[in-house]
Amino acid sequence: MHHWTRILAHLALLVVARGLDIATPLAICEAQSISQSVAQELASEIARPIRAERDLTFRRVAGESITADMFRPDDDASYPLVIVIHGGAWSAGNKWQVRDHARELAQAGFVAVAINYRLAPAHPLSEQVDDCRAGLVWAASQADQWKADATRVCLWGYSAGGHLASLLATDPQPGEPPICAVVAGGAPCDFEFLALDSPGLVHVFGGTRAQIPDVYLQASPIEHVTAKTPPFFLFHGESDALVPPSCSQRMHERLREMHVESDYHLVPKRGHLLTFIDPQSRRLAIEFLRAHTSEAP
Numbered sequence: 001m002h003h004w005t006r007i008l009a010h011l012a013l014l015v016v017a018r019g020l021d022i023a024t025p026l027a028i029c030e031a032q033s034i035s036q037s038v039a040q041e042l043a044s045e046i047a048r049p050i051r052a053e054r055d056l057t058f059r060r061v062a063g064e065s066i067t068a069d070m071f072r073p074d075d076d077a078s079y080p081l082v083i084v085i086h087g088g089a090w091s092a093g094n095k096w097q098v099r100d101h102a103r104e105l106a107q108a109g110f111v112a113v114a115i116n117y118r119l120a121p122a123h124p125l126s127e128q129v130d131d132c133r134a135g136l137v138w139a140a141s142q143a144d145q146w147k148a149d150a151t152r153v154c155l156w157g158y159s160a161g162g163h164l165a166s167l168l169a170t171d172p173q174p175g176e177p178p179i180c181a182v183v184a185g186g187a188p189c190d191f192e193f194l195a196l197d198s199p200g201l202v203h204v205f206g207g208t209r210a211q212i213p214d215v216y217l218q219a220s221p222i223e224h225v226t227a228k229t230p231p232f233f234l235f236h237g238e239s240d241a242l243v244p245p246s247c248s249q250r251m252h253e254r255l256r257e258m259h260v261e262s263d264y265h266l267v268p269k270r271g272h273l274l275t276f277i278d279p280q281s282r283r284l285a286i287e288f289l290r291a292h293t294s295e296a297p
Contacts, residue, residue, distance in 0.1 A: 049074040050106040058115070058138035059131060066131055068115040068139070069095055070146060071106035080152035080180070080293035081143060083136050084114040087159025087186070087276075090128060090204045091120040101156065101282065108286045110293075111148035112156075113139045117164070121203035125219055132164050133173060140177040152293040153177045155184075156285070158276050159243065162187025166221035166251070170229050179230045181292035183285040186236055186272050188243045189251035190220040225254050231261035233288040237275035238268050263288060 051074040059066040072079060082105050086097040095114040105112035117131035136153075143150035157165030162184035169182045194200060196210040209216050217223050232255055236248040248264060255262035265284055267275045275281065 048107045050103060052103075052106075059134045061118070061127075061131075064118070066116050066118065066135070067095070068113050068135060069099065069102065070111065070113050070139075070142075071102045072111040072146060072148070073106055073109060076147065078147045078149050079109050079111045080154060080289070081139060081146075081148040081150065082110045082112045082154045082156050082289065083132075083139055083165070084112055085117070085132060085155070085157035085161035085164050086114065087157070087161040088119070090125060090160045090163075090201075093119075093160075098156075098158070098161070100277075101158075104282060105156070105286065105289075108290070110154075110286075110289065111143075111146050115139075124206060125204050129164065129167060132168055133176060136168060137176055149293075150177055152180050154180050154289050154293065155182045156289075157183070157187065158185040159187065159272065163189065163221065166232075167219065167224070169232075170221045170224035170226075181231045181233065181289050183233045183235075183289065184248070184251075185234070185281065185285075186240060186243050186275055187221075187234070187248060187251075189247050190222045191216045192250075193244050193247060222251050222254050225251075225258050225260065227258050227260065229255065229258065229260045231288075231292055233263045233265070233285050235265040235267060235275065235278075235281040235285065237270035237272055237278075238266050239270060240272045240275065242272040 050071055053070045055067045056070060057065045057067050084098045084102045084105070086093045086095055088097065095116050098114050102112035102114040115132065115135035117128045140150045140153060155165035155169055157163070165182055166184045166187055166189055169179050172179070191209060194209055197208050199208060202208060205212060205215050205219065207215070232251070234248040234252050236245040238245060245266060252262045252264040265281055267278050267281055270278060
């Protein structure tokens, strides 16, 4: 079984094992359908020399080290900083899943930092958000050391990682660096797609939408959008059976209503897992970040 097939089949099984009622067996079949040509296209883009620093601890909580990997072009120039957040239904995965995304960002002229965060059910969403905020602040504090530009900071995430990136961008806190742009793929930007009595995310939120509706609303990036929200690039698989495309569509519409720049890319005939590695979506997202970091002071 090919390298990418193993990764995505494993992710699909993790989602199903968590008992999320939004998962279907089609996700596993989709993961097993990845073609050799897609993998070759991704591999062909790995050409520019980069360097990496791995397993850097940015936070310690209750004896647990939370780590990150940094990737950047192997030269002495200064580049924009991108924080990359992995998915996994808030309950699985790690920074290794987005290693190739981070490497491709470095190839494109960014300092990419892939971060870990603590996972449910041992750690609820609020602690995960705290970890991601800590990673963002820490990465900005390392900018001089990495020759990154802390005035040009972006966020990138997919699935649960896209949700976390979107939440950080729409609900900024004092002491955090301003965000120039956000890339969010396959992201649940609200939770309207879950039935009120669905137990699918009880292990993350602590209850159903019917039991704790305010918690779900506060966790929805769409509820925090203002005119000051940074520009968004949203991409979503047309056939996504895990997170419906309507999540990104509604987010796109809300951003536009608030006069915030938003690009929405619907990936034809792709589901949640194949969209994660869609090379065209990555290229469009990188061009979006380039445009907005070149305009930063």
